[in-house]
Amino acid sequence: MAGKAAAGFSKNLRHDLFYHIQKFSFENIDRFSSASLVTRLTTDTNNLQQAYQGMLRIAVRAPAVIIFSFVMAFIVSAKISLIFVVVLPILGIGLITIVKKARPFFHQVFQRYDVLNQVIREDVRGIRVVKSYVRQKNENQKFDNAANGIYDVFLKAQQTMALNAPLMQLIVNATMLLLCWFGAKMIVGNQLQDGQLVSMFSYTMQILMNLNMLSMIFNQLSMAEASASRVVRVLKAEPSIKSPQNGIQTVQDGTVDFDHVSFSYDHENLQLKDINLHLKAGETLGIIGKTGSGKSTLVSLLPRLYDVTSGKVALGGINVKDYDLKTLRDNVSVVLQNNVLFSGTVKENLKWGNSQATDAQIVQACKWAHADEFIQELPQGYDTPLEQNGTNVSGGQMQRLCIARALLKNPQVLILDDSTSAVDTNTDAEIRKAFREDLPQITKIIISQRISSISDADQIIVLDHGEITAQGTHQELLKSSKLYHDIYESQNYQGGMERG
Structure with a gap:
């Protein structure tokens, strides 16, 4: 169902984008460039479709599991559940920092996709000229430069987003160690029963597993955010030339x-x-x-x-x-x-x-x-x-x-x-x-x-x-x-x- 909904969302978005572009004047087209508009209708829309599908499956289910697990953990032991109050803000701050650092790279990536599309478009349309002037080597170099430009920036973005995994691993291990430490002390002090500690382990694993699932789609969401801003700029762009309301419907002559x-x-x-x-x-x-x-x-x-x-x-x-x-x-x-x-x-x-x-x-x-x-x-x-x-x-x-x-x-x-x-x-x-x-x-x-x-x-x-x-x-x-x-x-x- 998530796949069907995401495909429908993508279809509707492309429909709205294409129909809106049809209203553009030459001035609007010049401002965005045709290659950039093609990128927004293809690559950017695909990114949004994947993020939409991921959010339907994970960003709805995972928060629900986290909330209910929190509630049950506090019911079992409010005191030991304070571990989450300390650890989770650290995780949140870390993830936000990573996303902020990666966001500019994703914006650059899609600008470079525009350049790549422009190179391909020009080369394919002018292939006869390219061959007649024997310029294949030069055109290959232009393509390589554009493709390598995407690779370089995308690599930096992915290297930044890859910090999610060690950060999550650190938080998971630290939480389990703290739970073992405080849980054992509370059992010795008769403040917690063995079965309650086992329940806390279960709820903790549910919370951490679903947090890990959320962090996995952070990369996708960061890309989608950059794509969404580019798509929204097109949808919000008002055609510089509009047909007037109640415009005149007949032309008298060719004066x-x-x-x-x-x-x-x-x-x-x-x-x-x-x-x-x-x-x-x-x-x-x-x-x-x-x-x-x-x-x-x-x-x-x-x-x-x-x-x-x-x-x-x-x-x-x-x-x-x-x-x-x-x-x-x-x-x-x-x-x-x-x-x-x-x-x-x-x-x-x-x-x-x-x-x-x-x-x-x-x-x-x-x-x-x-x-x-x-x-x-x-x-x-x-x-x-x-x-x-x-x-x-x-x-x-x-x-x-x-x-x-x-x-x-x-x-x-x-x-x-x-x-x-x-x-x-x-x-x-x-x-x-x-x-x-x-x-x-x-x-x-x-x-x-x-x-x-x-x-x-x-x-x-x-x-x-x-x-x-x-x-x-x-x-x-x-x-x-x-x-x-x-x-x-x-x-x-x-x-x-x-x-x-």
Whole structure:
């Protein structure tokens, strides 16, 4: 029954943790790190399950036996039972001291588990890069360092907790010696009968045996305490972005407004500074700039993946903070810079955009994204299984699948965050043509390092160090923006595009 209860406790705890993490914003995820959250859902929860089971069996039964044995010992002889009053506080103080000394080690152990998980996660996900650069030896060394870090700290913790055994042995032997000494003297003085002394031995053994059982789970409880504090920190963490009560359920159109928007990840250094930007519904915005200029950060504010530090972002003329969060994100479809596909069929992955989508709608979205042609060539077409992270399709194919998935949401705004970087220029042009001719009502925001991908946008902004340094059409920026012109020149478009 204890095993069943502990398994149920663990299942419920993982359920609550996972569901709570689903409410986290990107800021919450960044604060804990994904590797640390995995450790809390696995290693920490397992420790709590084992401690819970141990406590049900020992921490309930043993104290009950100790209490009743104390009562019977005092009934037999209150005078000789004073031995326990002297000895047990010494044991208690010793155990508390050991636990206090070991506790910091257990906290360090689980922090190092986070590091180990991070190393494994990075290595497994990047195994192709590791092999192509022949870096197995270096990665093995990183793993060994992380594993040895856990070993070193865990060994110190266990060496400290191992003091429980000699301390308990000392107390047991000292108690038995004192009982023999005082018991014999009291029998000689006719203050105690032989049978009463035998009873005292029996009650003493019950007390000491159960105290020993309690000390055995001290190690487990100390580990569980460290795990519990880590789990509780996650459960108590309030999502930094919440859906408002009675949030607006409909988005009028795809009008986008950034009014004096500034943003900082750490509330100290601004990544975006006083951004002013206005898009009419159906317009296309191109965003270009150097790496780290704030392009991805800017577009992440519209679906509230992060919230602005100051200023206001509006969609359809309404502050994005006033929308129901699901409504907002259903109407702002984002294809992130790092594309992700999940294990399952092509169709199952596409239906993330709309679980109720018909086959005709799926095919149409794939045609707009120019994915239908290569899907039809797959062994089972739309029912072809995809490996985790889409390892059995190319980078360009993955990007097109992610674009089709986003289109299935039928959004008011479509954000492409450098989402055609692995697609050839001809296919990129065909995708943009489909957007322009077949989806004129959708507002498009395209981040790209290729000027050819944004040259036909209604307006283009150049970001540099979190600020809009230039804004206009392609032809206007060639004349007015040195940065834009330099990027244009570096991409050798002199022969393929009309010079401004």
